[in-house]
Amino acid sequence: MKNINQDIQSGQIKGCYLLFGKEDYLKHQYRDKLIKALADPEDNMNITRFHGSGLNVQELLEIANTLPFFAEQRVIVVENTSLFKKTPDNFEKQLEELPDSTHIVFLESEVDKRNRLYKWISKNGYACEMNTPDEKMLLAWIKGLCKEEGKAMDDTAIFYFVEHMGTDMLLLRNELEKLFCYKYEDPHITVQDVQTVCVSQATSKMFAMLDAIGTHNRNQALSLYRDLLALREAPIGILRMLLRHFNILMQVSALVKDGKNNKEIAAACAIPPFSVKKYASQATKYTFEQLRNMVEQCQDTEQQIKAGQVKDIVGVELLIVGFCEKERE
Template sequence: MQTLTQDMKNHSFKPVYLLYGEEAFLKNSYKNQMKAAVTAGDTMNFNQFEGKGIDVREIISLGDTMPFFAEKRLILVENSGFFKSASEEMASYLSQIPDTTCLIFVESEVDKRSKMFKKVKELGYAAEMERQDMAQLSRWAGTLLSREGKKITGHTMELFLNMTGDDMENIRMELEKLISYTLGREIITDEDVETICTVRTTNKIFDMVAAIVNRQTKKAMDLYEDLLTLKEPPMRILFLIARQFNQLLQVKELMGKGMDKGGISSKLKIPPFAAGKIMPQARTFSREQILSYVNLCVEAEEAVKTGRLNDRMAVELLLTQKY
């Protein structure tokens, strides 16, 4: 991402860029920054395309059109699918882009083996926007708070991030709530965080999984009702429970191989603080326990798909299972 910042600072742009990865907030932020830097607010020489089924020839025609009283024409293409399915015509054009045109792709799905990806790497720059680790998120959130004249301790920041998760857009929204809530005060406390911040669905799932395996049926059902109240669909809840058990199983096996938090985080592509939270839970349960619930999740999903159970009942039966 340093390359993007440097190119914007020097106002020296490559013919093609690709912004991709899990962190939607960063993709959107750099997309907007690049757009502002290349066009300087000029809408006459800016074109935007979004979604699958884009006419490649229209992009090529625009790319070959000289900008009107400007140095560059910017073409922004979002979620095109060009980096997942073959797009020979588009890939071939990347080698022929005029110096007066800049192409920026913003994609959710990218195959690094694709011809498009390799062409962008060869001719321009591909920036992967990954989930940030706790240290990076702490620094970023701390900077946003500092701009508003707020201070926060390391412990309170850790509590905050454990509640919000690692999604930067969610963190930003929760910070706005905290800043408004503490208007007139400089220090943000644990009590402020606990009072005003919304616990992410994934945090409730984590607690629900612990309740299921510890046979705390009432607690698990209460958490389930909370999620239903928040309009979470039962099948999404089932998916998240299954994902949590699968992560527990993977963490359990990697810990058995002597892997530490950093290694597990890298291997499973989850934030280090998330790995640090899962590891103690993985120690608590046997591999057989976890595997049993992984299988129960599969059975519950199958029961819904075959019509033997409705979605809500399937999740309720899973929560009340005794291993």
């Protein structure tokens, strides 16, 4: 990403860029930066977009070989095609022959790094993988957005925000906009503000219930379970949240044993980096075999509910009671 910024600042923008990875927010941000640096974003005569696997390669090349209309540059954006899995014959050679005024920006969720086109762009253009930033970068990014709006959000509030919202940067950006509007006259954003604006009452109680189970606090866990039922949360939905939670604990337990660091664990389990320590701490309260058994109990309970062998409300409550009583053997 640093290289793209340098290219834009220097005016030495390459003919081809590939932006790939799981973080759509970053891909779209840098796509738009490149477009803005090369042309008027509203110039439909010189900006062309292709999307999807049904790409007409011949049409793409014909447009790419056309000189810009009353402008200096032509920009072509190609998103989520199959070009980086199966590349047409001679496609790279045809890209080499394009006029200097043409710039192509490819966006992909996944690419095969053994692919000819990927290797060609890596050598002749620039390929940049864009995944969710690590804990330090995400923290700095959120603080930077707050600073732009004249707001301040301390680390505790940011950790709570990301833990409950996830690490999807587009979602985080949208939720921050809500917080900025809510705190229009007050520069300080707190955990309470996040709870009020971003986290639903049901979501907050769900996390609290999982924490109570993790600390073997049966009375609190059952009280929160009943609160969730009062909020009309379906028992089967609560059960699936339990299944997900203990499946993550099981994965974390195995990864910690394998010597993986927090960043590797977060990526493997698809959880925010900030949450790894909490999950790792809870995982230590059980053996791996206990966690696997708890995952299987969740699955068995769901099957029993579907088969009509137990009422959903009762089945989930019995599961919570059993989990709260489990201690590390």
